């Protein structure tokens with residue numbers, strides 16, 4: 054729930070927070086008070102934005118919409134009904150959350166610039182609507198807050214009170230962001246940002262997760278918006294639903310370091326004071342000249358430290374902090390009972406996965422043509438066929454990544470019931486794991502974190518997920534690389550990581566797509582041993598492989614796919630000696646010879 058304040062990172066953060074809180078109280082002048090209120094407000098806005106823009110990687114440029122909704126809701130409730138802005142703050146957050154759901158559902162399916170453009174369009178639409186609904190919003194001239202003084206109305210003569218409230222709200226947003234980053238949700242959002250398909254394969258419902266992030270971010274933005282507009286005592290569409298504001302919030306996070314907890318705060322604390330000072334210095338030159346300073350800083354940062362302040366200096370700061378003492382004894386690790394796959398008393402040859410008469414067309418190409426297959430309990434079924442025969446297309450249908458045009462897929466779930474699934478996350482939750490032909494590691498995360506992402510399917514507890522990951526790392530020979538970033542692994546290591554991540558979901562059925570492609574003979578031998586160990590632990594395996602020797606050595610049965618159809622299936626020796634199979638691989642002349 055809270056950081057371990059005995060650890061150097063946590064207590065140093067606490068000291069820094071105390072310092073930034075004390076400075077404005079100590080200096081106590083109008084300039085400093087205003088500057089620190091702005092610093093807390095913009096840091097909080099940027100930290101809230103970062104939940105969607107950084108963790109989930111969705112570049113929203115319309116976040117001011119929630120800031121404006123918060124501000125308008127509170128101001129209208131106070132002005133029309135005499136309701137305190139504290140209640141307005143909660144009402145605004147609820148409305149913003151609801152609006153975020155409505156907006157997110159269609160827009161979060163868009164990628165990159167399309168999503169950014171959609172958010173700008175929504176911001177503009179809301180701004181125009183507020184101008185149009187003049188009778189109750191005040192139109193383009195805006196509305197002022199009645200000047201009732203006191204804590205109930207968040208209007209004070211003593212400006213120091215604003216610092217206290219701004220700081221408390223900033224702490225709230227910071228805590229939520231920290232909590233998300235450390236929890237399963239944070240890992241899930243980063244996984245979605247890095248590789249959406251791989252995220253779906255470990256059971257993440259990507260759209261739901263992004264919507265959750267958008268709602269939390271919107272509600273927090275709205276709360277801060279309410280406070281800031283109450284502080285300004287005036288709201289109008291141009292400043293509340295402003296593209297400039299949206300870009301400014303995103304820019305602070307970008308400069309500080311996207312996707313980190315502290316980055317947006319560092320970005321705000323670096324840029325905002327410079328820009329505010331420049332506003333004073335450059336006001337004589339022309340209105341809005343301080344925007345030039347923002348632009349210059351952004352260009353310098355993008356050119357020199359593309360991963361922002363946190364990316365450039367974060368590792369050095371972490372190393373320095375690691376030298377500081379831990380205050381007290383480190384917590385003992387909790388022990389968790391390992392939940393391994395169980396066979397539910399099934400005997401060998403009892404089916405666990407059935408595909409019946411699958412058809413899949415891509416335009417005029419029939420990639421899957423009436424394919425039926427059955428995978429049995431404790432079996433290794435090899436799937437072979439020439440390049441482009443349609444093997445991966447069958448895999449994609451068997452794991453929910455492609456919907457068959459016709460045909461049925463049923464599997465025995467973890468509880469022993471026959472079920473039909475239609476999305477990758479449902480397959481994963483029911484006990485089917487898969488790897489990808491081209492390895493899809495979450496490159497920015499360590500090997501341990503990559504495997505934990507699979508383990509999170511069964512637990513939201515970080516320590517338990519870590520223990521499952523350690524167990525799987527041992528099974529897949531990855532213990533030596535736990536703290537290595539996935540991007541630094543060799544091809545063999547990446548392939549094993551693919552298997553490990555799928556295994557961490559504790560599947561009963563595992564689909565392995567060319568896990569030996571590109572490996573040297575030593576790594577192939579290791580992979581063969583690993584697959585045998587996995588089968589021995591009670592998992593049924595469907596294996597696409599071009600390495601014939603390994604497939605022959607591993608498979609109990611082999612199914613051959615050619616031109617989208619099942620050519621034959623049976624015992625490995627019978628299959629490879631079948632003239633039709635030789636012809637499919639090597640051509641008619643070779644077969645005749």
Ligand SMILES: Nc1ncnc2c1ncn2[C@@H]1O[C@H](COP(=O)(O)OP(=O)(O)OP(=O)(O)O)[C@@H](O)[C@H]1O
Pocket residue numbers: 415418420438439440441442443444445446447490
């Ligand atoms: N999304 C897609 N859109 C259009 N065509 C596709 C798509 N996916 C696969 N195909 C085509 O379907 C056919 C079967 O491809 P698939 O990847 O399933 O073959 P494969 O047997 O796995 O091949 P390989 O062994 O080379 O991986 C190929 O002709 C491929 O170009």
